[in-house]
Amino acid sequence: MNITTRKIFLLISFLILATIGLQVYWNYKNYISNKDRLFNEVQIAYDKALEIYFNEESKKQLISFVSSDKNLKSKDFINLVFKDSIFKSAIKTNSPKTKETDTLLFETFNDNSTKIDTKIFFIDGKTPLLPKSSSINSIQVLKGKIAQDKIGGIEQFPNRIVINMSSDTIKYNHVDSILKTELKRKNIALDYSFYHLKKDSLFYTFLNSNQTFKHKIEPKSTFFKPDEILTLGFNYSNLLLLKRMGIELVLSFIFLIGLIGCLFFMLYVISKQKKMDDIKNDFINNITHEFKTPITTISSALEGMSNFNPTNNLEKNQKYISISKKQLSKLEIMVEKILETATLNTEKLTLNRERFNLIPFLNSIVEKHKTSTNKSILLSNYLEQLLFFGDPFYLENVFSNLIDNAIKYGGDEIIVTCELINNTIQIDVTDTGNTIPKSEEKSIFEKFYRIPKGNLHDVKGYGIGLYFSKTLIEKHNGSLQLIRNHQTTFRIILPYE
Incomplete structure (x- = not known):
């Protein structure tokens, strides 16, 4: 970092x-x-x-005393109400310790100091108030909730006393x-x-x-x-x-996760861009080195024709021309690979599909590579015919890239297998080498990526072979993956139609 x-x-x-x-x-x-x-x-x-x-x-402790006797004086009304027998009876019937009842209690009290015909009525919820104009001389006692409910009705009486008592409990x-x-x-x-x-x-x-x-x-x-x-x-x-706090907490958590996710994504993008920048710089250095060799060779050949062939020897000229043609052909191949790679993810690249037999097709590629290496290359196959609908030109490049990588980086033995499994075509290119570190497995299919080896350039390459191969296989609706199990295997899976 x-x-x-x-x-x-x-x-x-x-x-x-x-x-x-x-x-x-x-x-x-x-x-x-x-x-x-x-x-x-x-x-x-x-x-x-x-x-x-x-x-x-x-409401339960409220007692009201009202008189319907208009001739009853206030002094006599008060004396009558607070006479011990009357007042104590009212208090007793209103006490919370006394069992409440809805029955009408009727009591009459005679006193020499009041009119003999004055009567005391204990009113319950079913008993109406006697109106002011009533001919019955009486004192009506309303207790508890009844007194509260009828408090407005007692205002018609000239003589009235309302007592509210509180309980100690x-x-x-x-x-x-x-x-x-x-x-x-x-x-x-x-x-x-x-x-x-x-x-x-x-x-x-x-x-x-x-x-x-x-x-x-x-x-x-x-x-x-x-x-x-x-x-x-x-x-x-x-x-x-x-x-x-539910809504606030949820919104706060969503905001926090979103912000942290964006920051980490930004860091990931920056790191990836930095990595891609390093890969591109390595690619430029590598491709410059690759271009420099044929250019230098061609320049040397032309210089030889100009300065070291004064007699215009035809044989020497043909030799210099042949060297120049080979180097120009090499340059052309490199340029074509770069241009093809640039068009892989665009609509400009079209596949010319045709139905062909994969078995002889693979065999011809294996035989061609046998002539360029001393390593053992074997096609392991039990099928005589396996038809596939695809582009032979690009598929030849794919298989050639995989075998060429196995020759460059793999062991001494290379095995190519082709099988039909579960209605899919499985092609493995396996070598006995184990040269791909585990940490590099996910990166080897990236464009221009090469496993870093410092300033060493012991093996020529551009870092586009595996990217090129994976992209073309995916355009054929297939997949290319790396399998490591004491050996290095690149597995291609294609749909069988």
């Missing part, structure tokens, strides 16, 4: 770390904000639950039921307990008395007596806050 690439890598690493840090900070702030909002919602739900509870309890089950309803409505799941404090001393713990609660809130209700309060202790799950 050179200095420029290292700097780019460090910059991308810094950007990734900075992005992760910012995302963590923003999500933490969002977490704190949701936590505060959760505490606020719990506070509101608890205050509302207590308000509902005390309102319902106040708190019905924890009732408060718990109302609070659960409020929390469910707000979609909040909590573990909680009530702590009833009187004069800063714990009077009673309701629900989970053995569990420790980290968070406590005090109600803002004004219904409690002085020096008395019902504190709510609770624990919440972090999963609850994460659910509330």
